[in-house]
Amino acid sequence: MGNPVLILLVEDEPLMLIHAQEALEDGGYTVIDASSGEEALRLFSEQADQIVGLVTDVRLGKGADGWEVARRARELKARIPVVYLTAESAEDWAAHGVPKSLLVQKPYAPAQLLTAISTLINDAGANIAS
Template sequence: MTDVNLGDGISGWELARQIREKTPGFPVVYMTSASAPDWQSQGVDGSVLIQKPFAPAQLAAVVSQLLNAGV
């Protein structure tokens, strides 16, 4: 799980790409309050994006979705 805007020289998009290079099946959840339109072009395959603010139940559903998909 990563925020899209990490603000310390690397974006969440890039972080996920680097992790997927080392572990191709690693599940990725992006969080954002502004960058949803970029998800289709910047996000890694099989990832999920959740808009902030979100309720705990929404987060649980997203994580469950990834685990059930076996990404």
């Protein structure tokens, strides 16, 4: 198999972070995680060329929220697949989400998260491989 497929996971709730990380790793992805928007933006700027997908909670406490993390990530890597996770911000997705992203409503089954990120990565296809 080729290089690991690296996903940046942003989640400030420790149990939700573990749940999402296990789902992604069980699906064959390599995960780096951040518990705040600022940490996510730092990690993304340092490793943008290796990261092939972003999974972010929308509400991240103080500082940058998931909407901003995704917008800033897209500024650095225009076609990065983005999956938003949220319990109560789904109605804001159309106004705040980046184009060609997906939203997974909490609580979710691991398969829902895997399907969302895999679909976006597959759709981006050749752009990720390069």
